[in-house]
Amino acid sequence: MKTYKLTAFEQDGNKLLDESFQAENDDAAQEIGRKxxxxxxxxxxxxxxxxxxxxxxxxxx
Numbered sequence: 001m002k003t004y005k006l007t008a009f010e011q012d013g014n015k016l017l018d019e020s021f022q023a024e025n026d027d028a029a030q031e032i033g034r035k036x037x038x039x040x041x042x043x044x045x046x047x048x049x050x051x052x053x054x055x056x057x058x059x060x061x
Contacts (some may be wrong), residue, residue: 001022001023001024002020002022002023002024002025002051002052003020003022003030003052004020004021004022004023004032004033004049004050004051004052004057005018005019005020005030005047005050006018006019006020006021006036006037006047006049007042007047007048007049007057008037008040008042008045008046008047009047010045010046011042011044011046014021016042016045017036017037017040017047018043019043021033021036026034026051026055026057029036029049029051029057030049030057030058033049033057033058034058037058043060044060045060046060046061047061048061
């Protein structure tokens with residue numbers, strides 16, 4: 001399992017979400033990240049999900 005980082009922001013830069021989570025691989029992390037954002041109503045806010053290697057898996061500005 002790898003640790004991924006998920007963050008979401010307001011347009012003014014305030015963090016709305018700053019969480020780490022575990023996933024088997026990048027594909028699973030994308031699904032988990034999207035689900036968390038959807039559950040918290042943050043899917044349309046600026047967000048990003050990064051892998052432990054620094055790879056950008058989800059991004060919305």
